[in-house]
Amino acid sequence: MKDIFGNALLDYQNGNYTEDIITSTSISDEDVLSLPYLFRTYSEMPKIEQKALDLCKGSVLDVGCGSGSHSLYLQEKGLKVKALDISKGAIEVCKKRGVLHSEILNVLNETETFDTILLLMNGTGIFQELVQVSKYLSHLKSLLKPHGQILIDSSDIKYMFEDEDGGFWMDANSGYYGELDYFLSYKNKKEAPMKWLYLDFDTLKLASEPVGLSCELVIEGNHFDYLAILTV
Numbered sequence: 001m002k003d004i005f006g007n008a009l010l011d012y013q014n015g016n017y018t019e020d021i022i023t024s025t026s027i028s029d030e031d032v033l034s035l036p037y038l039f040r041t042y043s044e045m046p047k048i049e050q051k052a053l054d055l056c057k058g059s060v061l062d063v064g065c066g067s068g069s070h071s072l073y074l075q076e077k078g079l080k081v082k083a084l085d086i087s088k089g090a091i092e093v094c095k096k097r098g099v100l101h102s103e104i105l106n107v108l109n110e111t112e113t114f115d116t117i118l119l120l121m122n123g124t125g126i127f128q129e130l131v132q133v134s135k136y137l138s139h140l141k142s143l144l145k146p147h148g149q150i151l152i153d154s155s156d157i158k159y160m161f162e163d164e165d166g167g168f169w170m171d172a173n174s175g176y177y178g179e180l181d182y183f184l185s186y187k188n189k190k191e192a193p194m195k196w197l198y199l200d201f202d203t204l205k206l207a208s209e210p211v212g213l214s215c216e217l218v219i220e221g222n223h224f225d226y227l228a229i230l231t232v
């Protein structure tokens with residue numbers, strides 16, 4: 001990983017904001033990922049993120065924290081938060097913004113336990129592929145304190161396969177439709193392609209049960225997105 005994402009966050013944090021990140025996927029053309037959006041305040045967040053933050057309790061693990069916007073809000077509310085990310089640049093930004101406890105770490109290597117585990121901005125993305133969902137969910141479950149909760153958001157991207165007549169053109173032979181290749185570039189530098197998983201709520205619920213997690217829908221967002229709560 002070249003950490004293009006982390007470098008872009010660092011540029012913004014250091015006052016060197018000149019352009020946004022460009023993303024594309026295996027099923028969609030180029031799109032702009034606004035750097036200021038990655039530094040959003042509570043009032044600028046979508047309602048499913050606001051709801052997730054409102055539900056946080058006790059000690060919180062912010063998985064894939066990015067610039068630490070969710071961690072900072074919770075910390076200011078008085079909660080004990082640990083922010084983690086595989087991006088070195090992201091964690092440097094968290095520290096510069098005042099997140100007290102942050103670490104460069106893959107969530108699969110986390111060992112502490114928490115009352116709340118937060119995964120936001122398509123939190124299922126880090127699972128990468130459908131076959132990996134139960135591995136990640138089992139691990140997240142092992143990081144929960146008694147009566148703990150996992151708050152995770154994602155989207156059902158089935159709408160992206162809908163044609164003008166309302167029919168769907170998904171290829172039944174090519175795996176789960178939410179498994180995408182994700183491409184990111186910034187200032188003419190390209191990140192290595194990543195796998196990124198969008199999971200519809202029913203599939204998340206189905207994958208949660210064998211792992212011993214109960215999965216409930218908290219709220220739906222404005223665009224096929226939703227927030228789920230997983231408990232033991």
Ligand SMILES: C[S@@+](CC[C@H](N)C(=O)[O-])C[C@H]1O[C@@H](n2cnc3c(N)ncnc32)[C@H](O)[C@@H]1O
Binds near residue numbers: 067107
């Ligand atoms: C879409 S960004 C979301 C950032 C932040 N949560 C937000 O809402 O602004 C996903 C983040 O997850 C991080 N990430 C991806 N896989 C991870 C893993 N296995 N463990 C920890 N962080 C991971 C990426 O580096 C990136 O910062």
